[in-house]
Amino acid sequence: MRIKKENNRLFPIFLKLEKLSLLIIGGGKTALEKLNTVLRNNPDTKINLIASHIDQRFYELSKLFNSIRLIKKSYGVSDLENMDVIIVAVNNLILSEKIKKDAKKMHKLVNVSDKPELCDFYLGSIVQKGNLKIAISTNGKSPTIAKRLKEIFSYFLPHELNEVLIKMHEIRKKLKGNFDFKVKKLNELTNQCLKNSFEKKKQKKN
Template sequence: MNTLFPIFLKAENLHVLIVGGGYVGLEKLNALLGNSPEARVTLVAPDIRDEIREMTHLFPKLQLIQEAYHEIYLSDKDLVIAGTNDKAVNQQVQSDCKRHRILVNVADTPDLCDFYLSSVVKKGDLKVAISTNGKSPTFAKRFREVLEDILPDSLQETLDNLTAIRNQLKGDFVQKMEKLNEITKVLR
């Protein structure tokens, strides 16, 4: 049974550390900045892919540190993602994060994760996150592709219309919710 608690973070209000400058680090960086382009991210690794270096031109809040990981890099961080090809480094990052009470994701090691990165469907302001409880990121990716094909691009117009209606509704919270529930019944 999947007991994960889904949450959408305002990453632009956080300082995220990514440990690893290879393919996995690039993948995690793309996922983070693809969803939250204003996020403040520090990436530390002894070797950093050229594709990551090029991203600094597009994302001014991305800082690269070409050094080996050290616990000092956890200072002032809110969230950490470890994605190196060195299991000992990943375990050290996780251990250090636990000691500092910082949530951590260790790529491809569910037992060391406090959270998982989801596969995300985006249609305008709508985001749908998909989790397989860490069991199959590949399935989550494929299911995301199915949902992207099924969900119409016109959803943004629907969301904008519902926002306008909500802003015009009179009454207390319960009355507004009842009216919005009545309006959105057609979505079933």
């Protein structure tokens, strides 16, 4: 069997969600997973969640995060107004397609759970070590592979990397000289810092 060569043409970006308004449509398990993903990445995100039925766990979360607004109602096109990003997590293809169509007319970015063909963007697997954040995409082909890669990176990347980032930030602010000199110096320093971090992790294993 000949496999067609295909490249991932998705453009990776990191959004400052605290500066945007997010709408989640759905009140079940999938919507809860999406909500938790958003909160783990940025708990200050302003979130409206609408659904005709909302699981009790959403109400518990809303007590912990003041930025969550729960609205018990059926979807209406007016719900998209003043929203920047839309996440659809409903078990209803016809409704999902309608929301996508409405959102496109209003120039909104949409993610529809388990329907890649309706998505403007995907929620990829995330690896985080403090200030370091790595997003993984398989172009919608295999969430399972993305999950495994997340586990591998999470295990092998040392926690000390965040300390390295903080130190490098301070050094960068203090460095004098032209751009080429700074790049060369920072490359030398990062090479040594990362080498030391991996050596520490290796010693802990032994």
